[in-house]
Amino acid sequence: MKRAALVIGLVLVAGTVLTALLSLAWTPYDPLAVVPANRLMGPGPGHWLGTDGYGIDLLSRIMVGARIAVLVGVVAVAIAALVGVPLGILAGTAAKAERWPRLVADVVMRGNDILYAFPAMLLAILLAAVLGGSTATAMIAIGVANIPPFLRVARAATLQVSVSDFVTAARGAGIGRFGIAVRHVLPNIAPVVAVQASLAFGMSILSEAALSYLGLSTPLPTPTWGRMLNEAQPYAWSDPLLAVWPGLAIGLAVLGFNLLGDGLRDLLDPRLRESVQ
């Protein structure tokens, strides 16, 4: 049962990523080519998912949208992990230290709480106002908004690893704080970070869709899932399928990453508890 969830997650994630990669090389039609004669065609053999109000092939647009979603997800998760994990390890290893390292850890954690409390969407709107709406804006905004959960997860796992005898043994072997963090803590918290990354990836796809729906992400004319939803709005009653396809794409991708994350957690947790590899 749990294995099934993991497998479904993997399939959905692989589908999303492969679609994105395929779109770089091939799409059934030009995702930007306006063909007025083909307006609002239903699904059929020529256009599998039909066409939109400009007569553009929806499948082609969904495929390009996958590319943006995956790209933003990768960069945003990378930003969040590269900032959050080292700070989390720092906060975790310094939590039991004396005087100033602990002060640093406390400052990091309070800063993290503040960032956590700040609404991610507001942060994105703010950034877009300063930098202008672009793919990079979405990446940075979603990445920064995702730092706090990474930091917390990394800190909690670090606290757990830090009390193991092998960390004490490493200290007894003359390994410094940095060496312990890199050689012992990081490899041992990696599984937990991987789970968090998968969940954050799902969240960032959802956030990207929201931002591009509001026009704060990738500018025109590149199609994104959020923009497609926005463009489908006038046709919500006459041609609801226009909104269903991008909605389905978002839903399946997010579901895939969440199932993958949950599945990974189930897979890795018992092994962590036994502290067997």
Added chain:
Amino acid sequence: MSEQPLYQVRDVVRRYGHAARPAVDHVSLDLAAGERLGIVGESGSGKSTLVRMMAALDRPTAGSIRFRDTEISGLPERRLGFLRASVQMVFQDPRSSLDPRMTVGASITEPLRSPLLRRRAGVPADTRARLEEVMAQVGLDPADARRFPHEFSGGQRQRIAIARALAPRPQVLVADEPVSALDVSVRAQVLNLLADLVASEGLTLVLVSHDLAVVRHLCDRVAVMSSGRVVETGTVEQVWSAPRDAYTRTLLAAVPRLPLP
């Protein structure tokens, strides 16, 4: 015996947080080079805390610990190289004292690659040669260095931990309940290995145990701890044949004896 002891522990106190009673309460003891000291006591008597402080893995709240006439209790980590090179520890449970994500070879050679220890006089410089040497010494196949701890049995893992402790050629070996987490069937083997190594390497031994028979087998002097205090010290024979302290008598009475046939 040299006139200056290797270790001088004076009035050491270790208090955790706001605990009512300190874990270690005004303990003083000397350890001479070449001596084999057993520390016995029930769980919670402070024996592990004491040896952790001697290995500079924990800091005393008050008191002084001198190693080779150098005060170690207030030293920052980066100045503890001399102690780390000379004093190595074997922990109770090798399932937690070996990093599950590090190969056995990497674990064993960790002290040799440490920035504090490497290039220090007496610490072997040829990491690979030393790895093979210590693995053979503890009865492991050096070809297994690439494996991970979970591929070994409990007894083998403790041998790995012992090999790691031996790697930098320490003078003192601190063993904290080295066999109590192991299967009864392999305890004797590991204890005999320790005894052999202590003899062949001329090590000074500090052995913590709640098992009096183990201490009797490996040590020549014994300190009995109860509620954070050392209640009695003496040679193993003295303490065995004529225990002065009431607590020691209780401990000795608890040793199971087989009726003589």
